[in-house]
Amino acid sequence: MHSLSYRLLETQVLVLNRLWQAVNVCSAQRAFGLLFAGHAQVVYSDANNQYSTHTFESWRDLSQREPEAEMVPTVSFKIRVPRVIVLMFFDRVPRKEVKFTRHNIFQRDHNTCQYCGKVFERRDLNLDHVVPRDKGGATTWENIVCSCIPCNTRKANRSPQEVGMRLIRKPVRPKWRPFLHITFDASVHESWLQFVDLAYWNAELGE
Numbered sequence: 001m002h003s004l005s006y007r008l009l010e011t012q013v014l015v016l017n018r019l020w021q022a023v024n025v026c027s028a029q030r031a032f033g034l035l036f037a038g039h040a041q042v043v044y045s046d047a048n049n050q051y052s053t054h055t056f057e058s059w060r061d062l063s064q065r066e067p068e069a070e071m072v073p074t075v076s077f078k079i080r081v082p083r084v085i086v087l088m089f090f091d092r093v094p095r096k097e098v099k100f101t102r103h104n105i106f107q108r109d110h111n112t113c114q115y116c117g118k119v120f121e122r123r124d125l126n127l128d129h130v131v132p133r134d135k136g137g138a139t140t141w142e143n144i145v146c147s148c149i150p151c152n153t154r155k156a157n158r159s160p161q162e163v164g165m166r167l168i169r170k171p172v173r174p175k176w177r178p179f180l181h182i183t184f185d186a187s188v189h190e191s192w193l194q195f196v197d198l199a200y201w202n203a204e205l206g207e
Helices: 003-009 028-036 056-065 102-109 147-154
Strands: 012-016 022-027 039-043 051-054 084-087 125-129 144-148
Touching: 003 028, 012 028, 022 028, 028 039, 028 056, 028 084, 039 056, 051 056, 102 125, 102 144, 125 147, 144 147
Parallel strands: 012 084
Antiparallel strands: 012 022, 039 051, 039 084, 125 144
């Protein structure tokens, strides 16, 4: 197989369920298989950001009318690589929770000290147990917050009440969202932006 064709068939394609929620990423080769079998359709956005869906046959016809520089060749025609497909018979969402990681705690708290309310670079923030560990405080979403070094030093191994400090907001577990464990170049996959939220998972924090 020509190296360009192989590369195009390995292109990432965003997969939506039939409720148009992002649920997966697959290769273009897999996407073509789903299209040909009638299990999916292409989601296409034109120059006016108008969305339409296409079967394999209508996508092939559109590819002939509006060819791109890079298209996958077959025996009798060339076809555009889809960027987004929607499954016709699948309406579930993968049940994933936001992982309890240092990165995601910073994300939840917007890099803001939860005691003084100031925004810091991540290198200038610590993670603080609101209720100290030696007083029964757990390492959980509900008991861990971002804290700047001065506030962390002032609080030390005490509760906020003991040192006259107050949280600017109560720490909570983030509401579940259908995050996908993917990274991509937004300039290449601009059509994904309407459908997907990104999260970059790090190692989970232990107790």
